[in-house]
Structure formats: structure tokens, C-alpha cells
Amino acid sequence: MSDGHERYRRIDLFGAGPAGAAERGNTLKVILFRKEEKLRSHAVKHFTNLAESDTTFKVLSREDQARVTRAIGDLQDLGCPYFTQGLATPPCEGVEKRCPMFLACGRILRGLENTYLELVEDFLRQSGAAPRYAYFFS
Numbered sequence: 001m002s003d004g005h006e007r008y009r010r011i012d013l014f015g016a017g018p019a020g021a022a023e024r025g026n027t028l029k030v031i032l033f034r035k036e037e038k039l040r041s042h043a044v045k046h047f048t049n050l051a052e053s054d055t056t057f058k059v060l061s062r063e064d065q066a067r068v069t070r071a072i073g074d075l076q077d078l079g080c081p082y083f084t085q086g087l088a089t090p091p092c093e094g095v096e097k098r099c100p101m102f103l104a105c106g107r108i109l110r111g112l113e114n115t116y117l118e119l120v121e122d123f124l125r126q127s128g129a130a131p132r133y134a135y136f137f138s
Helices: 036-047 062-078 101-129
Strands: 008-012 028-033
Touching: 008 101, 036 062, 036 101, 062 101
Parallel strands: none
Antiparallel strands: 008 028
């Protein structure tokens, strides 16, 4: 795993682990969305899911919530295929090439992607307090 990647994170996980876990360290080393297209697709899909806005994203400040609402409106105004074609998943990463609107929507979503990354990182950090994952040697 390349620690030179812009979304490489070292996340301290605090919580009980199996015998010997403390000696190996409780640091999760992870790249949050290796591909930019995957990050954007996930951020758009989750922020536009109204069921999640009432649960998972209730931690967002009013300012962030307003930014999400504006970004969704801007994507709709741009003609994002996710909205115009009623797709199940944002088509940021196409089968053969990424969405032709990828660069244009990037200007709209840059801050939103960072907010999404912060939420994912916070979730991973909080999960370390009540581990629901497996320890393994690699």
C-alpha cells in the first residue's frame, strides 16, 4: 500500500483485540477510495440518499447540509446522468471510461468529497472503539 497516495490514512483504533494485538499495533493503514471516480460515485450516491440524511449524516453541520443541498442542485442543473437517466448508481466510473461530465462536476463536488472522506474516517475511528472486524496476519 502506497503511503504516497493523497487519500492514504493511518487511523488509530482504540479497543480490545485478541491477545498480541497491542504488540502489533492498533493502527489501520488504508487508502480511502484509491480511484477518484469511486470516491465521487460513493459521495454522490450517499449524500443524495434521503434515508441516510436522516440517520448517518445527521452529524453534519447546517452549513454542510446546505452545501450538500446546493451541490445536488448544481449537479441536476449540470445535467448529471445520475439524475437525468434515473440510474441506480452515479456513473462517474463508466465501463470503458469515466463520465464525460467528470471534470465539470468535480468543481462542484470537491468540498463535498472532502466532507464525505471526513465522515468515512470518523466512522472508521469510532468503529475501532467497538471492533467489528477481523485481525489477520499478512
